Amino acid sequence: MTALITGASSGIGLELAKIHASKGDNVVLIARNISKLDELKSELEEKYNISVHTIGKDLSLHNSAQQVYDETTRQNIQIDYLVNNAGFGDYGNFYETSLDKELQMINLNIIALTQLCKLYLKDMIKRGSGKIMNVASTAAFQPGPGMAVYFATKAYVLHFSEAIGNEVGDKGVTVTALCPGPTISGFQAAAAMEESNLVKGKKLPGSKEVAEYGYKAMMKGKAVAIHGIKNYLLANAVRFAPRALVVKMVRGMQSKAD
Numbered sequence: 001m002t003a004l005i006t007g008a009s010s011g012i013g014l015e016l017a018k019i020h021a022s023k024g025d026n027v028v029l030i031a032r033n034i035s036k037l038d039e040l041k042s043e044l045e046e047k048y049n050i051s052v053h054t055i056g057k058d059l060s061l062h063n064s065a066q067q068v069y070d071e072t073t074r075q076n077i078q079i080d081y082l083v084n085n086a087g088f089g090d091y092g093n094f095y096e097t098s099l100d101k102e103l104q105m106i107n108l109n110i111i112a113l114t115q116l117c118k119l120y121l122k123d124m125i126k127r128g129s130g131k132i133m134n135v136a137s138t139a140a141f142q143p144g145p146g147m148a149v150y151f152a153t154k155a156y157v158l159h160f161s162e163a164i165g166n167e168v169g170d171k172g173v174t175v176t177a178l179c180p181g182p183t184i185s186g187f188q189a190a191a192a193m194e195e196s197n198l199v200k201g202k203k204l205p206g207s208k209e210v211a212e213y214g215y216k217a218m219m220k221g222k223a224v225a226i227h228g229i230k231n232y233l234l235a236n237a238v239r240f241a242p243r244a245l246v247v248k249m250v251r252g253m254q255s256k257a258d
Helices: 011-022 034-048 064-074 099-127 148-167 207-220 229-237 243-254
Strands: 002-006 026-031 052-056 081-084 130-135 173-179 224-226
Touching (some): 002 011, 002 099, 011 026, 011 207, 026 034, 099 130, 099 148, 130 148, 148 173
Parallel strands (some): 081 130
């Protein structure tokens, strides 16, 4: 069995690579930083006696997902597990943030993920087996002032995953949307949100804990997997609160801590 994992050089993606390797799965690792991937390749092959294929690729660039698929096809690598983990956010009011960065975010969080699902899902359906895990977020359940584009991209990932999971439910393939809350993964620093009320001073779960939860949910074929009881309750509570109140509450959590 082989797992393809995007964003595998750090955080949740790196931990998922280790989990799959520990289970005896071969892995295809995708990230921009090829040197980090090659270090991980050496570690996993030596420790678990598996095959690791690395592809240095920026998935925010046009057609990069097709290039990844073409590479695995040329190498005759069958992908049994597709893990779309790569993604990033940006913190700040939409009218002040970088449009270029937000378009890259949409390309990575939405377009590349959609394209990889389209390409590999067809092969899985032909075989009558396969599992996909798309990493969404608890951000998917409500609008997010202060990270408007990021929250919107994760809403897409959640709804898209649920929809295609329903479509392939009788074809031997499952689709899981993993929805972590804030996690110690380097995401906050990359998104420049370390000073927000959502993160500052909070005890956050680690990437390993979230990855283990996500792996188990994917193997069970769970459609939506929200990590943490508090996150689960909050994600479901917003369905019953007035929309205006929900947006106001999220803005308060996203604001910079005093």
